[in-house]
Amino acid sequence: MDxxxxxKINVFEHAGQRARVRRSITVxxxxxxxxxxxxDIDADSPEKYxxxxxxxxxxxxxNQTLAQLDIxxxxxxxxxxxxxxxxxxxxxxxxxxxxxETSNISFDIQWTPAxxxxxxxxxxxxxxxxxxxxxxxxGMTISRKHAQIVFSEGSFFIEPQSANNxxxxxxxxxxxxxxxxxxxxxxxxxxxxxxxxxxxxxxxxVMPTMDVSAPISKPVSAxxxxxxxxxxxxxxxxxxxxxxxxxxxxxxxxQRIPLQSFPVILGRVIPLFSSEGDISRQHAEINYDxxxxxxxxxxLNSTNGVTMxxxxxxxxxxxxxxxxxxxxxxxxxxxxxxx
Numbered sequence: 001m002d003x004x005x006x007x008k009i010n011v012f013e014h015a016g017q018r019a020r021v022r023r024s025i026t027v028x029x030x031x032x033x034x035x036x037x038x039x040d041i042d043a044d045s046p047e048k049y050x051x052x053x054x055x056x057x058x059x060x061x062x063n064q065t066l067a068q069l070d071i072x073x074x075x076x077x078x079x080x081x082x083x084x085x086x087x088x089x090x091x092x093x094x095x096x097x098x099x100x101e102t103s104n105i106s107f108d109i110q111w112t113p114a115x116x117x118x119x120x121x122x123x124x125x126x127x128x129x130x131x132x133x134x135x136x137x138x139g140m141t142i143s144r145k146h147a148q149i150v151f152s153e154g155s156f157f158i159e160p161q162s163a164n165n166x167x168x169x170x171x172x173x174x175x176x177x178x179x180x181x182x183x184x185x186x187x188x189x190x191x192x193x194x195x196x197x198x199x200x201x202x203x204x205x206v207m208p209t210m211d212v213s214a215p216i217s218k219p220v221s222a223x224x225x226x227x228x229x230x231x232x233x234x235x236x237x238x239x240x241x242x243x244x245x246x247x248x249x250x251x252x253x254x255q256r257i258p259l260q261s262f263p264v265i266l267g268r269v270i271p272l273f274s275s276e277g278d279i280s281r282q283h284a285e286i287n288y289d290x291x292x293x294x295x296x297x298x299x300l301n302s303t304n305g306v307t308m309x310x311x312x313x314x315x316x317x318x319x320x321x322x323x324x325x326x327x328x329x330x331x332x333x334x335x336x337x338x339x
Contacts, residue, residue, distance in 0.1 A: 005066060010054070010078040011038055012121045021066065027051050028062040034079055042120065042144040044162040050082045081122045087111035090151055098131055098149075098188065098197040099260075106260045107131040112151040113159075116190065118144045119251045126254050133195070135257055135272045141191045149182070156182040156201070165191055240288075240295065242266075245326065246334040249275045257335075263287045266329060267302075278304045278330035286321070295321040295337070304330040 003024065009017045011034055021030060031051060035043035050059035054076035060069055071077070089111050096109040098116075107130060114130035118139065125145065133139030133146070143162040150157045160167035163176045168189040174180055182188075184201040240259040244252045252272060267283035268274055280302040287296050299306040299315040306313050307328035313319050321327075327335040 005071065006073050007066075007071065008076045009034070010076065012041065012079065014038060023067040023071075024065050026063060026065050027060045027069070030066070031062070031079070044143050044164060045145065048082055048145075050080055052078050052080060054078055081124065087113065087128045094151060094201075096149075096156060096184075096199065096201045098199055100136060101196045101198060103136060104261045105136070105258055107258055109149055109151075109156075113148040114150075115145055115148050115161075117142060117146040117161075119255055120144045121251055126251065129255070131197075132255055132257075132272070133190070134255075135270055136195065137271070138191075138193050138195060139271060141193050142195065143191075146190055147188075150179070156199070158182055158188060158199075168194065240337070240339040242286075242327070243336040243338060244272075244333070245336050246332055247276065248332050259286060259288075265300075266335075267300075273329075273333070276330060276333055279333060280304070280330075283329050284327075287318075295339075297321050297327065302330070 003022055004020050005023050006018065006020050009019055011017055021033075025033075028046075031046055031049050035041055035046055035049070050062075052059050053071075059080075059082065060077075090109070097106045098109065099106040109130055111128070111130065113128060115125065115128045116131040116133070117129060118134045119126050119129060119132065128148075130149070133142040143165045145161045146165055147158055147160045147162070147167045150159055157179045158167065158169060158174070159179055160174050160176045167174045169180050169182075170187055171189075182199050184199065186199045188197045188199055189195060190197075242257040242259065244255045244257070247253055255272060257270070257272070264286045265282050265284075266273070266286065268276065268279055268281045273279055280300070282300050283302040284306050285298045285300055287298070288294070289296065296318045297306065297308070297313070298318050299313055301315045305315075305328075307326075308319060308321075309326055310328070321337050323337060323339045325337045327337060329335065
């Protein structure tokens with residue numbers, strides 16, 4: 001009998017891959033070999049992946065060989081993620097935040113475990129992603145699952161997840177998969193470039209009530225140039241977000257873009273939007289007027305326009321945003337505005 005077998009393997013979006021593999025190879029070794037071939041798949045933690053026979057939910061035993069599992073040439077294999085623990089939402093009083101010191105962007109920690117990293121093709125990973133490094137200028141140097149923050153018995157802990165990409169706590173290099181207690185004011189740094197954050201515990205801010213049923217506002221009467229010069233924190237330290245509902249890149253859907261300092265430029269200047277070909281480099285601008293307690297949006301004379309709840313707005317005119325509104329950028333992307 002030939003010691004090799006030709007099989008079809010689906011590796012996430014890389015469907016229909018053909019491979020000639022040894023019958024004596026274990027599933028675990030096959031996973032390792034597949035991760036070496038695809039540089040767009042995070043290989044830091046091979047134990048989080050599984051291989052299944054197409055149409056059968058139960059993953060193959062990683063310690064058995066293809067011969068032991070009686071894998072045949074007509075069989076179709078699929079690489080996926082092992083089931084992850086669904087996130088547990090924290091009480092409002094236990095919320096915390098991570099503020100990136102260069103951009104001053106803050107990320108809320110509202111569930112445990114809260115993943116620090118980048119989006120992937122796996123839905124559960126993206127659901128648990130609390131600190132999306134992909135929106136930062138050098139965020140692509142960070143692993144997809146770089147570290148996670150865990151809340152247990154009234155305390156927060158940082159747990160590095162990447163064996164090859166470092167995590168630092170107050171300048172000290174942390175061992176992978178170690179549990180390290182956090183306190184408010186601690187500094188965390190991630191990756192070779194040491195992307196630096198300040199960890200803060202906080203009470204959940206009380207947001208003013210706004211009328212979500214209001215129609216699209218008329219252009220705000222204040223001159224547009226006033227909205228290009230002020231940089232202010234949002235709502236006294238509170239948070240506003242844009243949630244991606246539609247995108248050319250499916251892995252972007254569900255990602256949150258925190259709005260913490262203003263003005264915020266939306267466009268391909270944000271790494272997360274880099275694959276959106278119909279969005280201008282500087283497409284639109286969101287601002288916040290602290291005195292009027294009002295969020296606004298401005299179309300920066302973009303090529304493919306901006307819509308609010310499906311209605312196109314005029315370029316270079318400032319419009320008021322209400323929570324729950326949907327912002328369209330270009331032909332595909334839709335963002336939900338929430339506070």
